[in-house]
Amino acid sequence: MTDFFKVKSLDEVLGMAQLFAPVGLEQLHIHDAFSRVLAKDLVAGEDLPGFRRSCMDGYAVNAPSTFGASESGPAWLTLKGSIAMGDIPDFELAPGEVARIATGGMLPKGADAVVMVEHTEAVDEQSIEVYKSVAPLQHVIDVTEDFPKGRTVIEKGRLMRPQEIGLAAGLGHTKIQAYQVPKVGIISTGDEVIHVEETPAPGKIRDINSYSLSALVTQAGGEPVRYGIVKDDPKALESMCKTALTHTDMVLLSGGSSVGTRDYTVEVLSALPDTQILVHGISLSPGKPTILARSGHTPVWGLPGQVVSAMVVFQVVVTAFLHRLRGLSGPVPKVTASARLSRNIASSQGRRDVVRVVLEKDGRDLAARPILGKSGLIRTMVQADGLLEIGEHVEGLEKGSMVDIILLN
């Protein structure tokens, strides 16, 4: 019996994401860059903000002119002028002089700080009193304080969040190099599966997985490509797999959890050119009968047919591969919440158990209540707010212990 028939640990399988390479690149306008992954370091082509800028409404000043100023002994300074927003001041400040300035305004030459308007009083049209001293650069953003020219400001492999988009805009990078959105082919298999538009006769069930997996792919930053339903027929499955492999960057088969179909899924995958079965079973519950193959450079998954199992395997395993294809660098943190377990949970050693939970307010804390129910029931995922992973070396978790819940949203 060859090695691939041994059930693999979750961590072994996750490590295999590195066997695959990120997808190709494209140039994007920053309008369209939200949630995409940067493919080339972004370098500041100029200083940001590029000039000495006020962060307060008040008076630009040479800081030493205010030293020693207090409520009882204010500094008496001369108003030299007023700085319009967006203008280059056409005058300089000498010691003892100030200029009116608004938040975002450019400091004139000779000024290195701003006194807040709250700490001043206009005595007449030419004089103001300052009641508080300021240090050099106080209430000022200096020329290179956000970023100096030449500095790498966003590294390749980083997700473009709203702030990264804003920074690219601020530096005038209207176009960026990004990884393409990986296309993920989705194929449902099984003689019992019918199209969602049809009314199921007894024994038949509508194609849930194509829809839940498509949404999971979208959520994880991929583009789903649905190939519909293939009956339990090796030739048809092989043909559909070849089509999907030609047009997509990753393929998900679901169904075929039963022993017989699983075997022929492996046979069909093995028969594809340049294909290697990498995983044939993961020590994970639900989700044990998961298959992973490499066909050329493309990962092909045989996911369980049970709706909950397919979703859990996607969340816990497949997502990491999709992140790799997207070009994300480093591990992607799962979004978790800390909660207090509301009852004991038993677990098998040597296996990663994934339990669906409801989160409920419990005073200042959250309580995590396990949902009992078979992994064929989509209801249990609809009720669930999150997933609790129980490690391979843990026999179970005790009521009242604090646990990290992977949020489903």
Add this chain to the structure above:
Amino acid sequence: MTDFFKVKSLDEVLGMAQLFAPVGLEQLHIHDAFSRVLAKDLVAGEDLPGFRRSCMDGYAVNAPSTFGASESGPAWLTLKGSIAMGDIPDFELAPGEVARIATGGMLPKGADAVVMVEHTEAVDEQSIEVYKSVAPLQHVIDVTEDFPKGRTVIEKGRLMRPQEIGLAAGLGHTKIQAYQVPKVGIISTGDEVIHVEETPAPGKIRDINSYSLSALVTQAGGEPVRYGIVKDDPKALESMCKTALTHTDMVLLSGGSSVGTRDYTVEVLSALPDTQILVHGISLSPGKPTILARSGHTPVWGLPGQVVSAMVVFQVVVTAFLHRLRGLSGPVPKVTASARLSRNIASSQGRRDVVRVVLEKDGRDLAARPILGKSGLIRTMVQADGLLEIGEHVEGLEKGSMVDIILLN
């Protein structure tokens, strides 16, 4: 002085989301329903799964036929037939009879449980030995176990996550009633703001806010509509506001944090027909100089011009209003992580402080390291993994205390 000049608490402002109504409805195919909000209860039109279904590979059986079976005293049962996937069995089981069945297969009449194949042995072509008893309904999903016909399965106001999409598919709801995606108009103001394509002269700065706010709107489930930059000119601002109010469901102005411009923003907003200034300052840092008006049925925000302040106010305040417009019912939980504070933080009482933090691994825990830096520096948001809110009645937080971080992703 009228009431609206009093700075309002964050909770008062959040409560005002209820003054606005959700946007209109539309019918959507479930292909397009991910991350949309359901506008009409989804009711099961039939039982799910609708038949008694196996969750294991094994043998369908009448449970009492196995009672008392053990390794040392197996039950000896007669193989009546085999059930093909997706088929209605054309035979019934009598006591003492079994039928081969795969995961997902339909149980024949007379069967109420499934024995796992691992607990059996085929003795000859007609007989199998069963080594473990099963209870009625064991390893079976019953006719209505996911949902019975007539049950509300997803309530109006719920977000369509992958599992809700899957459930809608499973029940044959290919189309759903959903709330439209709210359109959010975005206007940048200020004589110092230039288009991102331009090279800023000293004193000028590129329009960061239009881009970071657009991405935040997308992230929060809205559709951004950018109206570009308006110079500090009340007539031009009024005209642009009117355009935005005609075409969008919420309007965000940013800029005008300086005292003078803020005043004229309020004047411009007040001059619009059927408009009421609801908020003129929030006890929030950064973000105090925030304005909220109601114009007709539309919320109009005057956000601070400082890039970080505008983003923080969006995350902490505006998002709740966008959720309301989207039709989401109930409070929307913020996605948080629990972390240990790496240093003391001082805070002002009577004001909600929002501090940017970096999250770092610290043994099994996360450590939250506050980022120091002015709210005009977008760098501080690019470094940040999350936001820490410090309550109005807290003077500060001590190093080592556990805090909840709102994740930015």
